[in-house]
Amino acid sequence: MVAPSLRARVRAGMIDEIKAVARRHLATDGANLSLRAVARDMGMVSSAIYRYFPSRDDLLTALILDAYQALGDAVEAADAAVDPVDLRGRWHAACRAARAWALAHPAEYALLYGSPVPGYAAPDDTVAPASRPPLALVGILRDGLASGRLRPPEEELPEPLRDDLAEVAAATDMALPPALLARGMAGWTQLFGLISFELFGRINRMLPHRDEYFDHQTALLADLIGLP
Amino acid sequence: MVAPSLRARVRAGMIDEIKAVARRHLATDGANLSLRAVARDMGMVSSAIYRYFPSRDDLLTALILDAYQALGDAVEAADAAVDPVDLRGRWHAACRAARAWALAHPAEYALLYGSPVPGYAAPDDTVAPASRPPLALVGILRDGLASGRLRPPEEELPEPLRDDLAEVAAATDMALPPALLARGMAGWTQLFGLISFELFGRINRMLPHRDEYFDHQTALLADLIGLP
DNA sequence: TCAAAAGAGAGAGCACTGCTCTTGACGAGG
DNA sequence: CCTCGTCAAGAGCAGTGCTCTCTCTTTTGA
Structure with a gap:
């Protein structure tokens, strides 16, 4: 088992954080989850989310x-x-x-x-x-x-x-x-x-x-x- | 019981038609009902729907x-x-x-x-x-x-x-x-x-x-x- | 009968959404 | 050193609910 590269670890952390923020939004806004709102909460631009989840449905699937x-x-x-x-x-x-x-x-x-x-x-x-x-x-x-x-x-x-x-x-x-x-x-x-x-x-x-x-x-x- | 005016009857018919079209959309698109799509199907402009239902939620309530x-x-x-x-x-x-x-x-x-x-x-x-x-x-x-x-x-x-x-x-x-x-x-x-x-x-x-x-x-x- | 009032539709516009595409910056491996 | 893969940013498209204004028609009351 080789140690994951720095990049891989940062990426995994990002994915976790996106999911955590998305879960928080889920609690208030229900199933119509807004990618833009998640991105805003994370201080990034909406399009950047797509580096980690190819679509909103994929984020939903992960959750x-x-x-x-x-x-x-x-x-x-x-x-x-x-x-x-x-x-x-x-x-x-x-x-x-x-x-x-x-x-x-x-x-x-x-x-x-x-x-x-x-x-x-x-x-x-x-x-x-x-x-x-x-x-x-x-x-x-x-x-x-x-x-x-x-x-x-x-x-x-x-x-x-x-x-x-x-x-x-x-x-x-x-x-x-x-x-x-x-x-x-x-x-x-x-x-x-x-x-x-x-x-x-x-x-x-x-x-x-x-x-x-x-x-x-x-x-x-x-x-x-x-x-x- | 006085006969309803022509306008009132047309209005009631409109309400029924809007609900019927909305029900049709409900069957395919689920709960996220689009007023604009309903209006489009009826050949009118989205803002005209608001003459009959003050908001999308009111239409949902009626349904x-x-x-x-x-x-x-x-x-x-x-x-x-x-x-x-x-x-x-x-x-x-x-x-x-x-x-x-x-x-x-x-x-x-x-x-x-x-x-x-x-x-x-x-x-x-x-x-x-x-x-x-x-x-x-x-x-x-x-x-x-x-x-x-x-x-x-x-x-x-x-x-x-x-x-x-x-x-x-x-x-x-x-x-x-x-x-x-x-x-x-x-x-x-x-x-x-x-x-x-x-x-x-x-x-x-x-x-x-x-x-x-x-x-x-x-x-x-x-x-x-x-x-x- | 004729003007005032009310009802109806159209259109523009605001702020928002998911998503795509392009551009530029950055860091790790050869 | 330098290339290549990764990343964030921005612009832009099509769509959304909703409001406001403008115009036209129908109904109503004096």
């Missing part, structure tokens, strides 16, 4: 990737900090970590899970980081199944759905019965909905005690999944 | 109100078309109607339920139309409770949450026990999450049979709520 990474880290770390056999504890820890990260970084959460930016198409390398949070949740179910602490639901699924889910389970190396995978995805859907409603201000005025609400709703889904 | 209205109509009509005592049938009908409307009007759905437009604050008169879909769902539970076909869950809620939910129930004239209201809101959250994931392309590549997936997931929540 999105970083955000997925941070959210995935937070959820996985919270999950790993709990006794692996305590399935319900892991579930709540993972859910709370996702919510805490979203509340701490609302603009970045909106960038990840809000309405897609019109002309912008997320590149393929965002798919893997994007699937880390749901995979962490489903991993809890897989561990519970492996250790015998979680028994799969008995209901029958219609055939095409069962095949789809079996294929998903196979593609993600999760040996989960389709019905259980469906419940795990229901939990992930619910988690996303809870955070989005809270962040986008749909329940704030009527539910002052949001921590308790969140915990209760995630507990409901844990019941539905069958976590002991 | 949002119309969309809430349409979605509320769709959900309520679907609910009303089912035998009132068939709680599960009503639940599925309402959920399917919301999804169908969203799939038919993805851009408007994103306007309603996507990330909030940065500088834009929804005016107060959007609150009532916005609560129609969830109220339709909760209304199913209220009817089930009144007819004795639905028994409320027995779990205990933490006190602050119970009080919050009791207040919400009172404010909406829905005599629902807090635990049941919480489950109804879980259903609404799940419905929103399901539609959003499907519309924003998070499950499309892995689940080809989306109708079956949607029905199964809403059935899961119906089970959680306790619909017979």
Whole structure:
């Protein structure tokens, strides 16, 4: 590993600083990020930004990737900090970590899970980081199944759905019965909905005690999944 | 009722046409709607639009109100078309109607339920139309409770949450026990999450049979709520 | 009936945006 | 020393929301 040249290090620092300033702007101006404003804050001219990011969308992509990474880290770390056999504890820890990260970084959460930016198409390398949070949740179910602490639901699924889910389970190396995978995805859907409603201000005025609400709703889904 | 003057009728027609063109643009360009482009499509100059909508945000508000209205109509009509005592049938009908409307009007759905437009604050008169879909769902539970076909869950809620939910129930004239209201809101959250994931392309590549997936997931929540 | 008032469209202009292209300066490697 | 790659700056293009003024037409009231 050769030491990076001075130029390379300065360049990396510039990229980091641009992203930091852009994140700050994201928090106030939302997804319509202005390259000129970022450049102004950095004391340079707008065209100079293009030396580091070929377009505004590329800067957005970099921010999105970083955000997925941070959210995935937070959820996985919270999950790993709990006794692996305590399935319900892991579930709540993972859910709370996702919510805490979203509340701490609302603009970045909106960038990840809000309405897609019109002309912008997320590149393929965002798919893997994007699937880390749901995979962490489903991993809890897989561990519970492996250790015998979680028994799969008995209901029958219609055939095409069962095949789809079996294929998903196979593609993600999760040996989960389709019905259980469906419940795990229901939990992930619910988690996303809870955070989005809270962040986008749909329940704030009527539910002052949001921590308790969140915990209760995630507990409901844990019941539905069958976590002991 | 005096007949509206010619000018008033022409003006109303203009407003409708502007909204129709704006909706068309919404479908392709998303929330960053261009007044100039709308004006261009109508063969007039951009400044003339301001005779009808004092700002771009006001045009957006008008579109949002119309969309809430349409979605509320769709959900309520679907609910009303089912035998009132068939709680599960009503639940599925309402959920399917919301999804169908969203799939038919993805851009408007994103306007309603996507990330909030940065500088834009929804005016107060959007609150009532916005609560129609969830109220339709909760209304199913209220009817089930009144007819004795639905028994409320027995779990205990933490006190602050119970009080919050009791207040919400009172404010909406829905005599629902807090635990049941919480489950109804879980259903609404799940419905929103399901539609959003499907519309924003998070499950499309892995689940080809989306109708079956949607029905199964809403059935899961119906089970959680306790619909017979 | 006829003038005053109100409504409507057009155009110019301001400050802003993303992005491209050209020009000139600077530093590291041969 | 000197060339070559990197960088910042500036001008410029096309587009944006919005305001102001000017003109023309329709409606209204005495």
